[in-house]
Amino acid sequence: MIKRTIFSFILIASVQLSKAQTFIQAYQDRANQVSQTNINTYLQEFEALGVKRTGTTQNTDAFNWLKTKYTSLGYTTADFFEHSWTASGYSSKNLIVTKAGTLYPNKFVIVCGHFDSINGPGTNDNGSGTSIILEIARILKDVPTDYSIKFIHFSGEEQGLLGSSRYVSQIVNGTNPKMDIKVVVNLDQVGGLATKANTKLYHDRDQSTPTSNNAAAAIAVQELANCTLLYSPLAVDFDPAESTDYVPFQQNGEIITGYWEYEGGYNNPYVHTANDKLVNMDPVYVLNVGKSAVGSIQHFAAASTTTLALEDSSISTNLESVEFYPNPAKNVLNLKIPDNIKDFTVEITDMNGSRILVSKENTNHIDISNLKPGVYLGTISIGNDKVTKKIIVE
Incomplete structure (x- = not known):
């Protein structure tokens, strides 16, 4: 992007969804x-x-x-x-x-x-x-x-x-x-x-x-x-x-x-x-x-509003609610995950994509004491569904 030269901008406190635009x-x-x-x-x-x-x-x-x-x-x-x-x-x-x-x-x-x-x-x-x-x-x-x-x-x-x-x-x-x-x-x-x-x-x-x-x-x-x-x-x-x-x-x-x-x-x-x-x-x-x-x-x-293949999106939706805490973290990283997700794995990679740590299955508490301070990516997997969250290690 060419450097912007205008530094004033409009702040909008909230956005209301128009009647013509609904969730699909x-x-x-x-x-x-x-x-x-x-x-x-x-x-x-x-x-x-x-x-x-x-x-x-x-x-x-x-x-x-x-x-x-x-x-x-x-x-x-x-x-x-x-x-x-x-x-x-x-x-x-x-x-x-x-x-x-x-x-x-x-x-x-x-x-x-x-x-x-x-x-x-x-x-x-x-x-x-x-x-x-x-x-x-x-x-x-x-x-x-x-x-x-x-x-x-x-x-x-x-x-x-x-x-x-x-x-x-x-x-x-x-x-x-x-x-x-x-x-x-x-x-x-x-x-x-x-x-x-x-x-x-x-x-x-x-x-x-x-x-x-x-x-x-x-x-x-x-x-x-x-x-x-x-x-x-x-x-x-x-x-x-x-x-x-x-x-x-x-x-x-x-x-x-x-x-x-x-x-x-x-x-x-x-x-x-x-x-x-x-x-x-x-x-x-x-x-x-x-x-x-x-x-x-x-x-x-104006894309098609019908899903052509039957898909179960419930797992993906639940995975979106997964959280790592505290974040930033030090020594131990905790995982908040929905109760209905029973079988999962956690993988931590660095920003270059190198695998740093793979936890045991279904572990909500991860030892990160050996990780250097920095930014990492934590990926939670259940079957073929995955979600990735950013992790900051202090």
């Missing part, structure tokens, strides 16, 4: 499919690609990595569009992957984020948004949606929104009539801070010129916030939309909104430095933002 179980079931293992793997692989400055070999490597990921998810070259662009002395590509809608195939919900970085690997800014977009694409691949979805990964964001600006001018406006866009939802810097609780999420509200699209955008950001409350454990707040890849769309008259981390936010000390790494962010927060995003994209794209 199938949307929740799909939101619960966001995988902590996948998120961690994406973040680790993204980080390993190095500094992804626009125009460098590492930037091209990241582009090709994205193509490989989509191919592994079952998307084909027919779904891909590689948008090559040159601007301000830089040359790069945006990757666009399209999932066709069933009723309105020529009207698009765009979910986007940039994959370039500057001065560091950009694991938070913006490996976090990149990872969530991949998870949305995986989960919704075979889910019918009334509207088409475009999953877009922009380059050149850090040099001044170059990739998204060229996409709007050359592709969105390059057809007659221009591309019909329902809404643009951007994911940028949603990784949080490792040392914080990360329980709240900013939703970006359009307050910019032209103002003709602001009223519709106000409805969209409210619906985005509603989805966060409906389908994730996060609280909501609002900040002004600015300085990221939805701006060229906004200036083109489109309806835009997006997500941005609450903790860290304007004052994240790691963003745009060599220390923008996984060890300094919160992958469980990325998972929770992902749940909101899966819910919101289903809402905007």
